[in-house]
Amino acid sequence: MSEIEPGVRLYRGYFDEAAQRALLRELESVIAAAPLLTPTMPRSGLPFSVRTTNCGPLGWLSDQARGYRYEARHPETGEPWPPMPRMLLDAWEKLADYPHPPEACLVNFYGPEARMGPHQDRDEADFSAPILSVSLGADCRFRLGGVKRSDSSRVFALSSGDVLTLGGPARLRFHGVDRLLPELAPKLSSPLFAAGGRINLTLRRVT
Numbered sequence: 001m002s003e004i005e006p007g008v009r010l011y012r013g014y015f016d017e018a019a020q021r022a023l024l025r026e027l028e029s030v031i032a033a034a035p036l037l038t039p040t041m042p043r044s045g046l047p048f049s050v051r052t053t054n055c056g057p058l059g060w061l062s063d064q065a066r067g068y069r070y071e072a073r074h075p076e077t078g079e080p081w082p083p084m085p086r087m088l089l090d091a092w093e094k095l096a097d098y099p100h101p102p103e104a105c106l107v108n109f110y111g112p113e114a115r116m117g118p119h120q121d122r123d124e125a126d127f128s129a130p131i132l133s134v135s136l137g138a139d140c141r142f143r144l145g146g147v148k149r150s151d152s153s154r155v156f157a158l159s160s161g162d163v164l165t166l167g168g169p170a171r172l173r174f175h176g177v178d179r180l181l182p183e184l185a186p187k188l189s190s191p192l193f194a195a196g197g198r199i200n201l202t203l204r205r206v207t
């Protein structure tokens, strides 16, 4: 583990290749039960370039009509989100330094052209729990800013198997993904990565 800045912890290769493959199998089931959605921006209604789904008790959703929010069911199937894979709950238990389990795991699927603009994760009621993010698939150029949008930012790569936590003084830091680095896509065979791509899992405490 390296604490690259106060509250920003990077666990390079936390999930080894066998664990990454096992996690991908779990995610294939999650996505089969809770199909990927295209969220849209609250005011403009413009689509995100990532597609998303969730597992765990609560799922993060966004659309023009109702904005950012957490809900207990998939909006199209009407079913509760699938349970969070044990491997993710274990990682939270080991790394989050927080006495309660995560309530939401947002699954972001990045196609080769997808990106995510700088934002804060602030739709949660309690900022004392960290956010824990897991990367799978292609490397990406990750951007980490400060707690104000105007603060300077730094970039580093996130690779398959890496875990990043933002907690304490870093919980509300801006962050985003400039782009994927598809030439470095790993050899993780999955129908989910038939055309390349990356998956990011963000575990959060919500209430």
Ligand code: SIN
Residues within 6 Å of the ligand: 108, 116, 133, 142, 158, 175, 176, 177, 200, 202
């Ligand atoms: C996010 O902040 O929702 C995603 C971050 C990432 O893809 O690494």
Ligand code: FE2
Residues within 6 Å of the ligand: 119, 120, 121, 175, 202
């Ligand atoms: Fe985020």
